[in-house]
Amino acid sequence: MKGKIRSMAYAARHDGLHAIRPPLMKRIADASAPYLYSAPALILIVAVMLVPLVLGVSYAFRDIQLLNPFSGAFVGLDHFRALSEDQAFFRALRNTLWWTGASVLLQFTFGLILALLLDKPFSGRAIAQALVFLPWAVPSFLAGLNWAWLFNPVVGPLPHWLYRLGLMSQPANILSDPQLAMWGPIVANIWWGIPFFAITLLAALQAIPRDLYEAASIDGAGPVQRFLSITLPFLAPTIAITILLRTVWISNFADLIIVMTNGGPADRTQIVASYIFTQAFKRLDFGYASAIALVLLALLLAYSLLIVILRQWLLSKD
Amino acid sequence: MRAKSTFLTIAHRLAILAYIAFALFPLFWLLKVAVTPNDLLYTEGVRLWPSRASFEHFDFVLRHSSFPVFFRNSLIVSGSTAVIVTVLSSLSGYALSRFRFRGKYWLVTLMLLTQMFPLVMLVAPIFKILSPMGLTNSLTGLVIVYTAFNVPFATFLMQSFFDGIPKDLEEAAMIDGATQFVAFRQIILPLTLPGIAATLGFVFTAAWSELLFSLMLISGNEQATFPVGLLSFVSKFSVDFGQMMAAGVLALIPACLFFLFIQRYLVQGLTAGAVKG
Numbered sequence: 092m093k094g095k096i097r098s099m100a101y102a103a104r105h106d107g108l109h110a111i112r113p114p115l116m117k118r119i120a121d122a123s124a125p126y127l128y129s130a131p132a133l134i135l136i137v138a139v140m141l142v143p144l145v146l147g148v149s150y151a152f153r154d155i156q157l158l159n160p161f162s163g164a165f166v167g168l169d170h171f172r173a174l175s176e177d178q179a180f181f182r183a184l185r186n187t188l189w190w191t192g193a194s195v196l197l198q199f200t201f202g203l204i205l206a207l208l209l210d211k212p213f214s215g216r217a218i219a220q221a222l223v224f225l226p227w228a229v230p231s232f233l234a235g236l237n238w239a240w241l242f243n244p245v246v247g248p249l250p251h252w253l254y255r256l257g258l259m260s261q262p263a264n265i266l267s268d269p270q271l272a273m274w275g276p277i278v279a280n281i282w283w284g285i286p287f288f289a290i291t292l293l294a295a296l297q298a299i300p301r302d303l304y305e306a307a308s309i310d311g312a313g314p315v316q317r318f319l320s321i322t323l324p325f326l327a328p329t330i331a332i333t334i335l336l337r338t339v340w341i342s343n344f345a346d347l348i349i350v351m352t353n354g355g356p357a358d359r360t361q362i363v364a365s366y367i368f369t370q371a372f373k374r375l376d377f378g379y380a381s382a383i384a385l386v387l388l389a390l391l392l393a394y395s396l397l398i399v400i401l402r403q404w405l406l407s408k409d
Numbered sequence: 410m411r412a413k414s415t416f417l418t419i420a421h422r423l424a425i426l427a428y429i430a431f432a433l434f435p436l437f438w439l440l441k442v443a444v445t446p447n448d449l450l451y452t453e454g455v456r457l458w459p460s461r462a463s464f465e466h467f468d469f470v471l472r473h474s475s476f477p478v479f480f481r482n483s484l485i486v487s488g489s490t491a492v493i494v495t496v497l498s499s500l501s502g503y504a505l506s507r508f509r510f511r512g513k514y515w516l517v518t519l520m521l522l523t524q525m526f527p528l529v530m531l532v533a534p535i536f537k538i539l540s541p542m543g544l545t546n547s548l549t550g551l552v553i554v555y556t557a558f559n560v561p562f563a564t565f566l567m568q569s570f571f572d573g574i575p576k577d578l579e580e581a582a583m584i585d586g587a588t589q590f591v592a593f594r595q596i597i598l599p600l601t602l603p604g605i606a607a608t609l610g611f612v613f614t615a616a617w618s619e620l621l622f623s624l625m626l627i628s629g630n631e632q633a634t635f636p637v638g639l640l641s642f643v644s645k646f647s648v649d650f651g652q653m654m655a656a657g658v659l660a661l662i663p664a665c666l667f668f669l670f671i672q673r674y675l676v677q678g679l680t681a682g683a684v685k686g
Contacts, residue, residue, distance in 0.1 A: 124589065128504035129516055132497045132560045139557030140523050143534035150533060157536075208424055219425055221672055223432045228668030230618035232636040233660050236643065236653070237435045246442055246650045248455040282435065285428075287679060294676040343527035346620045350640065364529045372625055377533035384530030395525035399518060 150381035157375035170382035179358050180366065180383060187362040189273060191342040194280045199334060201281065202288025209289065210296045227286035235350030238279035242266050266352050269359045276347045276360060284341070288333065295329035296322070328405060335398050339391055363387050436661065443467065443654040450651060466655035475630055476656050479638030484663070486548050486634055487616035490555040494563045494612045495605055501560070502567025503593055507576070520561035528558065532625050545626050551634065554626070555616045562615075563608050566678055570604025571597065603674075610671035611678045617664055635660050 151170060156162040174180055209220055226234065241247040243264055250262035265271040299322065307317050345365035348354065354361035354369055361369070363383065370380035442450070443466055445459040453459055470476050505513065535554060536545060544550030578600075579592035587595075598605070623634045633641070639656055646652070671678065 122510070125504040125508035125510040126512065128508070129501040132501035132564060133516065133519075135497065135553075135557045135560060136519065136523060139535070139554055140531065141519075143531045143538060144526070146534040146538070147530055150537075155533070155537075204424075205428055208421060208428070211421065213421070213425075219429060221669070223425075223428045224672070224675065225436070225665070225668060226432050227675075228614060228664045229436070230614075230620075230636065230660060230664055232618065232620045232640065233657050233664075234435075236639070236657060237439055240442070240650065240654070241435055241438060246450065248438070251455045282431065285432075290675050290679050339525055343529060345529060349620070349624075364527055367527075367529050368532060368621055368625075371533045371536075372621075377537065380533050381530065384527065384533075387527055388530060391526065395522065398525070399521055402521070 147381045148385060150378050151385040152382075153378050155376075155378040155381070157377060162378075166378070170379050171386075173379065174382055174386065179361065180363075182358055183361045183363045183366040186273065186360065187342055187364070190277065190280075190348075190360075190362050191338055193273075193277050194284065194341050195334060195338050197277070197281045198284040198337070199288050199330075201285045203292055203330075205285060205289040206292035206296055209293055224286040224290060226283050227290075229283065231283065231344075231346040232350050234279055234283045235276070235347040238275065238282065238347075239266060239351045242275050267356055269356050272352055272356055272360050276351050279347050279351065280341070280344070283347070284337075287337070291329060291333050292326065295326050299325045332398075332401065332405070335394075335401070339394060339398070342391070343387075439654050439657050439661070442650055443658050445651060447651055466651040467658075470652055470655045470659065474642075474652070474656070475633070475638060476635075476642075476659060478631070479633050479635045480659060482548060482632060483617060483635040483660075486551050486555065487613045487663075489552045490559065490616040491609045491613040493552070493556045494559045495567075495608045497556070498560055498563035498567045498608060499598065499601070499605065501564045503571055503597070505564065505568045506571035507579075520564060523558075523561045529621060532621060535622070536625055539626065546628050546632050548632055548634075550626055551623060554622055555619060558619075559612045559615055563612055566608050566611065567601070567604060570601050570607075574600050607671050607674035607678060610667045610674075614664060614667050614671070617660075617667075 152165060152167060154162045154164050154166045154169075205223060209216065209223075213219075229237070241249050243266075244250040244262040250259065250264060253259040254262040266275045303321050304317055307321060312320070342362070343364045345362060345368055348360055348362060348365045349368060352360040354365050364387070367380050367383050367387065370376050370383065374380075441458060444462040444464065445453070446461060446463045446465060449459045449461060501516075504510075505517065539545050539550045539554075542550075544553065574597060578596050579587075579589065582592040582596055583589060617635070620636045623637050624640070627633050627637050630638070630641075639653070639660065642656065643653055
C-alpha cells in the first residue's frame with residue numbers, strides 16, 4: 092500500500108518534472124550561475140580567512156603555545172584577566188591612537204595640498220604626478236628600512252641636518268630615543284601614504300564640473316570662497332570615506348613599526364597590531380596573541396559596521 | 410595683477426618641486442649609499458654623491474649572497490598569486506557586475522569585512538592550520554594565503570572594469586545562441602584586457618610587499634622571500650650598509666616597473682574597496 096502510493100507519487104512527480112524539465116533546468120542553471128562564478132573566490136576566502144578567524148577566536152580562550160606540546164587546554168577568561176593587567180597592552184592602545192591619529196591627519200593634509208596642486212594643468216604634470224606617487228609603489232618593508240637608515244647617524248643625513256639646524260644637541264638616532272621614536276615610523280608612514288590620499292582626492296577634484304568655478308568667479312567669488320563653497324562640499328563624501336577606511340587600515344598597519352623599531356625602545360612605539368605580531372612571532376604564545384586580537388577586533392567592529400552602513404547609504408544615493 | 414599671477418605660478422611650481430624632492434629623496438639616498446664604496450661611506454659623511462661611485466656592493470649581492478634566491482622566490486610567489494587572483498576575481502567580479510542574486514549582498518558584505526579586520530590576527534591560526542599540512546616554510550602556502558587576501562579587493566577592481574562594458578554585447582551573443590560563459594570568455598574578457606593587466610599589477614605589487622605572513626610562515630633561507638631575506642640580513646650584518654642598500658635597490662626594481670605599468674589605473678585600484686595601501 093505504502094509502496095504503491097510512493098510509486099504513484101513518484102510517477103506524478105516524475106511526470107511533472109518531465110513536463111517542465113527544460114525551463115526548470117534552465118531556471119536552476121540560471122539561478123546557480125552567479126554562485127558558480129563566485130564560488131572559487133568565496134571558498135578560498137572562507138577557508139583562508141573566515142575559518143582561521145573563528146579558530147583564532149577560540150584560541151583566545153585556550154592555552155596555545157607553539158613550543159609547548161602539552162598546551163591547548165581551555166583556560167576560559169584567563170587571557171583577558173592577564174590582559175586587563177598588562178601595562179604593555181594599554182600603552183600599545185594609547186600608542187595606536189597616537190600613531191593612527193598623527194599619520195592619518197598628516198597624510199590627509201599633505202595629500203589634499205598635493206591633490207590641489209596637481210589639479211591645475213601645467214606642462215610636465217604627467218611626469219610630476221608619476222614621481223610624487225612613486226612612494227606608494229615602494230614595498231612597505233623597504234620604506235621602513237629606507238627611513239630607518241635615513242634616521243641612522245652612521246649612514247643617514249637626517250640627524251646631521253637636524254643637528255645643524257639646532258634642533259638636536261648631537262646627531263643621534265631618534266629611533267632609539269623613547270620620547271621621539273614614534274616620529275620615525277610616523278614620518279615614514281606619511282611619506283608612504285601621501286600618494287594614496289592625493290590620488291583619491293585628485294580623482295574627486297577632477298569630477299567637479301568646471302563651469303561651477305567659472306559661474307562663481309563671474310559672480311565675484313574669490314579663490315578662498317570658491318574653495319569653501321564649491322570644492323569642499325564636493326569633496327566631503329570622498330574625504331569622509333577615505334579617512335574612515337584609512338583609519339582602520341593604518342591602525343592595523345604594523346609593517347613600518349616592526350621593521351623600524353620592533354616596538355622599542357621600551358615599548359614606546361608598540362601599537363596593538365605589532366604587539367599581537369610580537370606575541371605570536373617572538374613568544375609563540377598564540378593564545379594570548381589571539382586574546383589581544385579579539386579585543387582589537389571588537390574595537391574595530393563597531394567602527395567597521397559604521398563604514399559598511401555609510402557605504403550602502405552612499406551607493407543608494409547615486 | 411600680472412605680477413601676482415607670476416608669483417602664484419612660481420609658488421605652485423616650487424611646491425610641486427618640494428613634493429617631488431620629498432618623494433624621491435629617500436630612494437635617491439638608498440641608491441647613493443648602494444654605490445658608495447665602503448672606504449668612503451664613513452669618511453665622506455652626508456655628501457650628496459660620493460667622490461667615487463662603484464658597483465661593488467651590487468656585485469657582491471648578486472654573486473655571493475642568497476639575494477638572487479630570495480628574489481626568485483618572491484618572483485614565483487608574487488607572479489603565481491597575481492595570476493591565480495586575476496582568474497578567480499574575474500569570475501567573481503563578473504558575477505557581481507552582471508547578476509542580481511540573493512546572496513550578492515552577503516557576498517559583498519563578507520568581502521568588505523575581510524578588508525576591515527586586522528589580518529595580523531590571522532597570523533597564529535593560519536600558522537596552526539598550514540603547519541600540519543606541510544605548507545609552512547613553503548612557497549605554495551604563501552601563494553594560497555596571499556591569493557585569499559587579495560581576492561576581495563581584486564574582485565571589486567574587476568567588477569569596476571566589467572561595469573564599464575555595455576551589457577548589450579553579451580546579450581547579443583546569447584541571442585545568437587552562445588551560453589553566457591562562452592560570451593563572457595570570448596567577448597567580455599578580451600575587452601577587459603587592460604583591467605586584467607591592472608589587476609595583475611596591483612596584486613603583484615601587494616604580494617611583493619607583504620611582510621608579516623612571510624616572516625611568520627617562512628623560516629629557512631631556502632624558501633625565504635625578499636622581505637624575509639632582507640630583514641634577516643639586516644639583523645645579522647647590520648654594518649654592511651652598502652650591501653643592504655644594494656639589495657634594497659634590487660627589491661625596488663619590480664615594484665617600480667609594475668608601478669609604471671599600472672599608473673593609469675591607480676584611481677580605480679585605490680577606490681576598489683578602497684583598501685590596498
